[in-house]
Amino acid sequence: MVVPLEHVIILSGLLFSIGVMGVLFRRNAIIIFMSIELMLNAVNLALVGFSRYHNNVDGQVFVFLVMTLAAAEVSVGLAIIVALFRNRQTVNINEMNLMKN
Amino acid sequence: MNSMIWLIPFFPLLGFLINGIGGKRLSERMSGIVASVVVGLSFVIGISLFGEFLKIGTPLEQTLFTWIEVGNFTVSFSYVLDSLSLVMVLVVTGVGLLIHIYSIGYMKGDPGIQRYFSYLNLFTFMMLTLVMSDNFLAMFLGWEGVGLCSYLLIGFWFEDPVKAAAGKKAFIVNRIGDFGFMLAMFLIVSKFGTLQFANVLDETSIANLTPEIVTAITLLLFLGAVGKSAQIPLHIWLPDAMAGPTPVSALIHAATMVTAGVYLIARCGILFAASEITMSVIAVIGILTAFFAATIALTETDIKKVLAYSTISQLGYMFAAVGVGAFAAGIFHLVTHAFFKGLLFLAAGSVIHGMSGEQNMLKMGGLKQKMPTTYWTMLAGVAAISGLPLLSGFFSKDEILWNVYSSQFGGNVLFGIGLFTAAMTAFYMFRLFFMTFHGDRRWSGEVSPHESPKIMTIPLIMLAVLSVVGGFIGIPESLGGHNFFHQFLQKSTQDATGYITHHYSSGLLLSENILMILSITAAIGGLLLAYRFYVQRPDIPGKISKSLSIAYKLVSGKYFIDELYGFFFVRPLRNGSELFWKKFDISVIDGIANGSGKVMLVLGNKLRRIQTGVIQNYAAVIFLGVISIIFYLYLK
Numbered sequence: 001m002v003v004p005l006e007h008v009i010i011l012s013g014l015l016f017s018i019g020v021m022g023v024l025f026r027r028n029a030i031i032i033f034m035s036i037e038l039m040l041n042a043v044n045l046a047l048v049g050f051s052r053y054h055n056n057v058d059g060q061v062f063v064f065l066v067m068t069l070a071a072a073e074v075s076v077g078l079a080i081i082v083a084l085f086r087n088r089q090t091v092n093i094n095e096m097n098l099m100k101n
Numbered sequence: 102m103n104s105m106i107w108l109i110p111f112f113p114l115l116g117f118l119i120n121g122i123g124g125k126r127l128s129e130r131m132s133g134i135v136a137s138v139v140v141g142l143s144f145v146i147g148i149s150l151f152g153e154f155l156k157i158g159t160p161l162e163q164t165l166f167t168w169i170e171v172g173n174f175t176v177s178f179s180y181v182l183d184s185l186s187l188v189m190v191l192v193v194t195g196v197g198l199l200i201h202i203y204s205i206g207y208m209k210g211d212p213g214i215q216r217y218f219s220y221l222n223l224f225t226f227m228m229l230t231l232v233m234s235d236n237f238l239a240m241f242l243g244w245e246g247v248g249l250c251s252y253l254l255i256g257f258w259f260e261d262p263v264k265a266a267a268g269k270k271a272f273i274v275n276r277i278g279d280f281g282f283m284l285a286m287f288l289i290v291s292k293f294g295t296l297q298f299a300n301v302l303d304e305t306s307i308a309n310l311t312p313e314i315v316t317a318i319t320l321l322l323f324l325g326a327v328g329k330s331a332q333i334p335l336h337i338w339l340p341d342a343m344a345g346p347t348p349v350s351a352l353i354h355a356a357t358m359v360t361a362g363v364y365l366i367a368r369c370g371i372l373f374a375a376s377e378i379t380m381s382v383i384a385v386i387g388i389l390t391a392f393f394a395a396t397i398a399l400t401e402t403d404i405k406k407v408l409a410y411s412t413i414s415q416l417g418y419m420f421a422a423v424g425v426g427a428f429a430a431g432i433f434h435l436v437t438h439a440f441f442k443g444l445l446f447l448a449a450g451s452v453i454h455g456m457s458g459e460q461n462m463l464k465m466g467g468l469k470q471k472m473p474t475t476y477w478t479m480l481a482g483v484a485a486i487s488g489l490p491l492l493s494g495f496f497s498k499d500e501i502l503w504n505v506y507s508s509q510f511g512g513n514v515l516f517g518i519g520l521f522t523a524a525m526t527a528f529y530m531f532r533l534f535f536m537t538f539h540g541d542r543r544w545s546g547e548v549s550p551h552e553s554p555k556i557m558t559i560p561l562i563m564l565a566v567l568s569v570v571g572g573f574i575g576i577p578e579s580l581g582g583h584n585f586f587h588q589f590l591q592k593s594t595q596d597a598t599g600y601i602t603h604h605y606s607s608g609l610l611l612s613e614n615i616l617m618i619l620s621i622t623a624a625i626g627g628l629l630l631a632y633r634f635y636v637q638r639p640d641i642p643g644k645i646s647k648s649l650s651i652a653y654k655l656v657s658g659k660y661f662i663d664e665l666y667g668f669f670f671v672r673p674l675r676n677g678s679e680l681f682w683k684k685f686d687i688s689v690i691d692g693i694a695n696g697s698g699k700v701m702l703v704l705g706n707k708l709r710r711i712q713t714g715v716i717q718n719y720a721a722v723i724f725l726g727v728i729s730i731i732f733y734l735y736l737k
Contacts, residue, residue: 024721093716 008049015042029081029091033074040070106163106180109146109190110233112139113225120219129214133205136218140201140225144194151187162235169238176296181235184590188432189232189364192439196356197225199560203447204348206556207454217257217346224250228357232364237286237296240365244282244329247358248275254353255345267344274338278328285321288314302371312376319372319379326362330416333390337663339413343405347450350405355412355446356439363419363435367428380424380510387420388505388515388522393660395525399532400646400657403460404449407533411486412442414526418501421519425511427504429590433575434501436586437493440571441485444564448479451553451561452537459548462533467542471550474558476538481565483534485572487527488624493572498523499620500577503613523620527627535635577613 015038022035044063051059085091116139120132127135154161160183169176182190201221208214224247231243249272256268286296292314293301300306307315326332331339342354353359366373366383373379394413401407415438422431453460455472469476485492488499502519505511544550552558575586634641646653655661 020724024717024724096716 012042012046109143110229112142113222116222132215137201140198147190180233200352203560254349264344267341271338278325281321281324316376330362340409351443351446355442360435366423370428384424387417391417391522398529422501425508429587430500434497437497441482441568444482451475455550462536465537466540469538472552478561478565483530485568496572524623524627527624531631
């Protein structure tokens with residue numbers, strides 16, 4: 001059974017939107033981080049779907065690239081969050097406004 | 102030999118660099134020796150090239166490099182030695198050498214002595230460039246260079262604001278003249294297409310121009326000469342220039358720089374002679390300057406100021422000479438004047454040195470016994486400038502008076518004023534001499550006048566000898582001489598004098614020899630009058646000044662020309678500037694500058710609020726931005 005392209009796009013769009021909302025409205029840095037991952041994966045999904053639709057593996061190559069990048073990003077990002085937490089005892093991004101004033 | 106020409110200006114330049122870069126690392130003694138030796142080397146080379154020139158008889162040239170090349174307009178940087186520039190080179194380096202040596206003694210102990218000698222060497226370099234260049238532009242370089250050095254040396258003791266102001270005054274007044282010089286150069290470039298003397302000072306190319314253009318060029322050049330040589334109406338800077346060290350007054354403001362204007366006119370003689378209007382203007386301005394400066398010198402009591410006005414007056418004679426077409430006579434007087442006026446300034450410097458800086462003649466008197474060498478050398482200088490027979494000033498001044506009398510641009514009136522001025526010259530010079538060396542001792546007990554050291558008196562003696570015998574290079578033919586000087590210069594000036602028809606003996610009332618007797622009478626009359634007034638009956642001058650109080654005030658106030666310029670030029674400029682400063686600058690310019698700053702400040706304060714520091718706001722903005730770009734692309 002072949003999944004129609006529309007379904008893939010809709011699912012990808014939904015996941016991406018959820019990710020965006022998470023980034024925009026949540027306060028917890030870790031949740032925001034997860035939301036970013038969600039957005040990345042939504043894009044991955046769209047890439048795979050289109051790759052199949054066009055019978056072109058370029059899209060899937062991109063997905064691998066995105067996944068490695070995401071892994072690297074996670075490691076750096078989590079490290080930053082851990083460091084922040086050690087210093088400030090919080091992961092609430094509203095309190096991370098030292099640059100202001 | 103030609104390849105050695107560049108060494109003449111190079112050595113002083115080298116001295117300038119050594120003294121300028123060495124600075125305090127050089128000892129006081131070393132600095133003076135270096136400065137004198139380089140000028141001496143230039144002098145020696147000048148002498149040897151002079152011999153070479155006499156042998157081959159054609160101008161020596163050396164092109165160093167091409168200075169400017171634009172299209173078909175070229176200016177080369179080359180030095181030429183013809184008879185005129187050779188005379189100038191020998192005067193500049195010869196008299197300059199003596200003054201350098203004298204300076205070693207005079208400036209002893211001055212903390213800025215290295216700076217002093219570096220300026221003096223730079224001046225020599227610039228002056229040599231001025232007289233040796235073969236085109237107007239390089240000459241102008243020297244012209245401006247000597248002006249700069251004059252400014253630097255007048256304001257040498259710049260801690261004193263009066264002296265610094267004197268330097269500025271000299272520089273600013275000179276700018277007026279330089280402005281004329283530049284306009285003349287522009288005109289020459291547009292009419293001749295070149296600035297080379299060889300092409301411009303050429304009979305056929307001058308003949309191609311309309312007389313108006315020639316008159317305009319020459320009058321503008323003359324304006325430059327008026328500024329540099331302190332003629333009426335731009336003479337006001339020279340008396341103030343006496344604020345500089347006395348050897349500087351001797352070198353720059355008596356012997357060399359101020360005579361650059363005379364040199365310029367003699368150099369361009371053929372061009373000037375083509376315009377009768379200019380020639381008449383020069384002759385009249387020259388004689389008037391000679392006369393008015395002499396009257397001011399009559400009442401001046403500052404020993405250096407008397408000499409300054411005397412210099413202006415003698416420069417007036419030189420201009421009168423070149424104005425009537427007697428270029429050789431003008432240069433002759435330039436040379437003898439360099440001897441005796443250099444001597445007089447140095448002797449005055451020796452007096453000032455011995456009197457611990459006192460310049461007021463009212464506080465001198467009776468110095469004869471205290472400084473015998475200065476006394477006798479100064480006597481030689483005073484006698485020479487007064488035109489006592491057989492001394493250098495006698496021959497040169499007589500030649501000028503004779504030419505003024507006999508030339509078509511001169512005449513009886515100019516000659517009469519010139520003769521009267523000669524009498525005044527003798528009077529004020531002997532007045533200076535008697536007031537300084539004879540009569541009662543008017544100095545206070547604190548000063549102990551003493552003779553200057555040998556290093557100062559030896560140059561004095563040498564200049565005194567030159568002042569006495571210097572005239573023999575130009576004994577007029579009417580006295581059975583050959584006038585070597587005249588003939589020597591003829592190579593440079595004969596083309597110019599070709600334009601001018603002297604109606605010598607025919608139709609003239611007086612012959613040259615009778616004229617000579619007249620001027621001797623004038624000189625001796627001035628001398629005797631000065632003797633009577635200042636030695637025999639010192640009470641007379643006071644009575645005369647009282648009975649002629651208005652004239653006395655006018656003269657001792659220097660005709661109030663400074664005040665006049667102050668009222669008509671300086672004050673309006675000052676008030677105008679103040680107006681622009683307070684109204685325009687502060688309200689408009691500063692308003693714009695400060696206003697734009699304020700606008701930015703207010704704007705920034707408002708815009709600051711969108712920078713919340715909350716990351717999610719930024720993310721939202723990015724998100725909205727992306728969305729709107731997508732929409733835009735989609736709708737397009």
